[in-house]
Amino acid sequence: MKKTVLIALTSAVVIGGEIRKKGDEFEVSHELAQDLLRRGRGTMVEGGEDDEHEIDLAKLKKPQLIELAIEYGVENPESLTVAQLIEKITEVNEALEA
Known part of the structure; x- marks a missing residue:
């Protein structure tokens, strides 16, 4: 199973053809999370129900x-x-x- 990460957006971005607003929180793949973090478009959200959110x-x-x-x-x-x-x-x- 692919690892996912809970991200909070720091600016609006288009993901999967949908516009996501600043402040939105949602799960993304590990690779997308790294890209968003690298570009300063999101931050990791602490917490989660299980180890799937580990990076x-x-x-x-x-x-x-x-x-x-x-x-x-x-x-x-x-x-x-x-x-x-x-x-x-x-x-x-x-x-x-x-």
């Missing part, structure tokens, strides 16, 4: 990791390496799940 952090590029780190409240993420960003995001996520 492999190792597959994200540094700007995407920085955006996610900012959402998680990581201080000064721009100064961190990719490995440090992944570590910090993982730590915060595990603390939130505890």
Whole structure:
């Protein structure tokens, strides 16, 4: 089964022939989520019923990791390496799940 990600749009976009408005939340494929995050058109929504909403952090590029780190409240993420960003995001996520 293909992994999906819950995304909140930061601007209006056309997806699947439909205009989606800023603020809309919906599930998209992992690949589309990465594209929307990379282009600054969406942000990940926390929560979800199951593991289908997990993203492999190792597959994200540094700007995407920085955006996610900012959402998680990581201080000064721009100064961190990719490995440090992944570590910090993982730590915060595990603390939130505890």
